[in-house]
C-alpha cells in the first residue's frame with residue numbers, strides 16, 4: 001500500500017512537472033533553444049502572484065487569471081527582446097544570454113522578496129482530500145494533475161490541427177522553407193515562447209498552492225523540466241508529459257525509500273534513460 | 286605570392302612581453318611567502334583557481350563547441366578526492382592536488398559517454414544534472430561525512446609557512462598547466478586541428494580531423510584542470526561541503542569570466558577572471574544587486590559583443606599576448622605591415638574580430654604551406 | 663508587356679565571397695524564363711536574393727513595380743512571390759496535406775476566385791498527392807516530394823513562381839510529368855522562372871533564357887533564337 005500510494009503521489013507530482021516541461025519541449029522543438037531562466041520565471045510568476053493576491057486582497061483563485069496573461073507578455077517580450085537575436089545553430093549565445101538572465105532574475109527576486117519560502121493558501125481546499133479506493137488523494141494535487149492532462153491534450157491538438165500549429169511545426173522543421181511558405185518565423189517563435197511562459201503562469205499558481213516557492217528554487221525546476229523532456233524524447237509534447245510522470249514517480253518513490261534519495265533518484269532515472277535509450281521513450285527512431 | 290618568400294612567424298613584440306611577464310609571475314608566486322602578506326597570498330591562490338577554471342571553460346566552449354554549466358562537478362570531485370586521500374587515507378596533501386586532476390578526468394569520461402548524445406543546449410543542462418547527481422550522492426555518503434562536509438585536519442601537521450609555500454607552489458603549477466598548457470596545446474598540431482574544427486567543421490572532417498576524439502580529449506583536459514583548481518581552492522579553505530564544492534555558482538563564474546573577457550581567445554578568460562575577482566572585491570558587499578549587474582552584463586555581452594572585452598580591445602590595438610595563430614610575413618614587404626593568418630574564421634562565429642584590425646589581412650591557413658605542421662591528427 | 667520582376671545591377675556576397683556581379687534580370691507578366699548556368703554560377707543565389715532570403719550588397723529588386731528591399735521574405739510570399747527551393751525542403755515529420763496547408767492563405771483577395779489554387783486543384787494537378795495526402799512527406803518518392811514542393815508554392819497564389827532545379831535527381835519520365843504542368847500553371851497568369859541543368863529542356867520549355875557564369879549574366883534572349891553554340895560559350899566561358 002505504501003508503494004501504491006508513492007506511485008499515485010508521484011504521478012500527481014508529475015502533473016506539476018509536466019507544466020514546466022511542456023513549455024520547454026515546445027521551445028526546444030521549435031527553436032532548438034533552452035531557456036535557462038525557465039525555472040526562475042516560474043518562481044518569479046509565483047512570487048508575483050502571491051504578492052498580488054495579498055495587495056489586491058482578492059481570492060487566491062483569481063491568481064491564475066492574472067499570472068497567465070503576465071506570463072504571455074513576459075514570454076513574448078523575452079523572445080522579441082532577447083531570444084530572437086540568438087536563434088542560431090550555435091548554442092552558446094542563447095545559453096549564455098539566458099544564463100545571465102537567470103542569475104539576474106534570481107538575485108533580483110532575492111532582493112525584492114528575500115530568501116523566505118512563501119506559498120499561496122487556498123484555505124480549506126488546500127487540505128481537502130478524497131478517498132480513491134484504499135488511498136486518500138489531495139483534491140488540489142488532483143486538480144493540478146487534471147489541468148496538466150488537459151493542457152497536454154490541448155497543446156497536442158493545437159499543434160496538429162490549427163493553422164498556428166502547422167506554422168509552428170513548419171518553422172521547427174525548416175525555418176527558411178517556412179519563410180518561403182509565408183510563415184513569419186520570428187513571429188511564430190515569439191508566440192511559442194509566449195505560450196511556454198504563459199503555461200508557466202499556470203504552473204506558478206500550481207506550485208505556489210501545492211508547495212512553497214523561494215527565489216533560489218528556479219534551478220531545480222529547470223532541471224526537473226529538462227529531465228522530463230529528455231526522458232520523453234526531445235521536443236515531444238506528449239513525451240514531455242510522460243517524462244514528467246516518470247520524474248515525479250522516481251522522486252516520490254526514492255524519497256519513501258530514503259528521504260535523502262528523493263531528488264537523486266530522479267537524476268539517476270534520467271541518467272539511466274540516457275544510457276539505455278538516449279533518444280527518449282516516445283521517440284520514433 | 287609564392288611560398289618561398291613567406292616566413293611564418295608567431296611571436297609579436299606584445300607576445301614576447303606577455304610571455305616574459307607570465308614567466309615572471311609564475312616564478313614569483315612561490316616566493317610570495319617570503320615577502321607578501323597572508324591576505325595577498327590568499328588572493329593569488331583564489332585568482333589562480335579562477336583563471337584556471339575560466340581557461341578550461343574557454344577550451345570547452347571556445348574550441349570544442351561544448352557548453353557546460355556543470356563544471357562544479359569537477360571542482361567538487363577535485364576537492365573531495367583531496368580531502369579523502371589526504372584526510373581519510375593519509376596521503377601527502379600537496380601531492381594529492383595533481384592527483385585530483387586525474388580523478389576529475391576519470392569522472393569526466395562516464396559523464397561524456399552519457400551526455401554526448403544530447404544536442405548543444407541539452408548537453409549543457411545535462412552537465413548540470415550530472416553535477417547535481419554528484420552533489421546529492423556525496424551528501425548521502427557517510428564516509429565523507431554526508432551533507433555536513435569535511436575539514437582538512439591533516440594540514441595541522443604543517444607550519445603556516447610550509448602551508449603557504451605548498452599552496453603558492455601549487456598555484457604556480459596550476460597556472461602553468463592550465464594557461465601554459467592551453468597555449469602549448471593550441472599551438473600544437475592538435476590545436477590547429479581543434480581550431481580548424483571549430484571554424485570549418487565540415488572541411489576539417491574531410492581533412493581527417495576526428496571530431497569526436499577531439500571533443501572527448503578537450504572535455505577530459507578541461508575536467509582535469511578544473512579538478513585541480515577545485516583541490517587547490519579547498520585545500521586553502523580547509524573545509525568542503527557538497528553544497529559548496531558542487532555549487533552551480535562555479536559555472537556562473539566560468540561563464541561570466543569567459544563571456545565577458547572573450548571566448549575563443551586565450552587572453553579572454555584571464556581578463557574576465559581578473560575582472561570578476563576585483564569586481565567581487567569591490568562590489569561584493571552589495572550582494573544580490575552586484576549579482577544582478579553581473580547577470581545583466583553577461584546577457585548584454587552575449588547579445589551585443591559575443592567576442593567579449595578582448596575583441597573590443599583588439600579593435601583598438603592589436604597586441605596579442607598569446608598568439609596561437611601564425612603571422613605571415615611577406616619578405617618583400619617585411620618592413621611593412623604584418624599579415625595575420627588565421628585558420629579561416631575566428632570572425633565567422635563572431636568570436637573575435639579580434640585581429641581583424643585595419644591593415645591586417647586574413648590569409649586562409651590552408652593556402653599557406655604548412656611546412657612540417659599539418660591538420661592531420 | 664509589363665514587368666513582374668525587375669532586377670537591376672544586383673550584387674550579392676556570402677561573407678568575403680562575392681557570388682553575384684551586377685546582374686540584370688527581368689521577367690514580364692505571364693512569361694516563362696529559364697535560368698541556366700554551371701554549378702556554382704550563382705543561380706540559387708539570384709533566386710534567394712529575389713525572395714529576400716539573403717540581402718543583396720548592392721542593386722535594386724522590384725516585384726510588381728514595388729521595391730522589395732523593405733519587405734521581409736515571408737511578406738513577399740503573401741504578395742505573390744513564391745519559390746520552390748533547391749532540394750525541395752519539405753517539412754519533415756508532417757503529412758503531405760499539412761505541408762500543403764502551411765502555405766494555404768485564405769485571406770488573399772487579389773486573386774480571382776476561378777484562378778485560385780486550392781488543395782482540390784492541386785490534387786487535380788498531381789493526383790498522386792490526393793492518394794497519399796495522409797502520409798508523412800518523407801515517405802514519398804523524390805518525384806512525389808517535388809510535386810508537394812510545387813503544390814506548396816502554388817498555394818501561395820503566386821504571380822511569380824521561382825523553381826530551383828525541380829528536375830534534380832528525378833527520372834526523365836517524372837521530370838516530363840512535372841514540366842507538362844507548366845502551361846497549366848502559367849494559364850492563371852503566373853510568370854515562371856525555371857532553373858534547369860538540362861539545357862535543351864530549359865530551352866524548349868521557356869520563352870526567354872538567361873545564362874549565368876561565375877555570378878555574371880553572359881547571355882540572355884528569346885529561347886528560340888539562341889543557338890546551342892552561343893549557349894555553350896556563355897555557359898562555359900569564352901576560352902573553352
Ligand SMILES: Nc1ncnc2c1ncn2[C@@H]1O[C@H](COP(=O)(O)OP(=O)(O)OP(=O)(O)O)[C@@H](O)[C@H]1O
Nearest residue numbers: 676679681699700701702703704705706707708748
Ligand atoms: N551559404 C553559402 N556560404 C558561402 N558561399 C556560398 C553559400 N551558398 C553558395 N555559396 C557560393 O556561392 C556561389 C554560387 O552558389 P549558388 O548556390 O548560387 O550556385 P548555383 O548556380 O545555384 O549552383 P548549383 O547549380 O550547384 O545549384 C558558389 O560558388 C557557392 O560556393
Ligand SMILES: [Mg+2]
Nearest residue numbers: 705706707748
Ligand atoms: Mg543552385
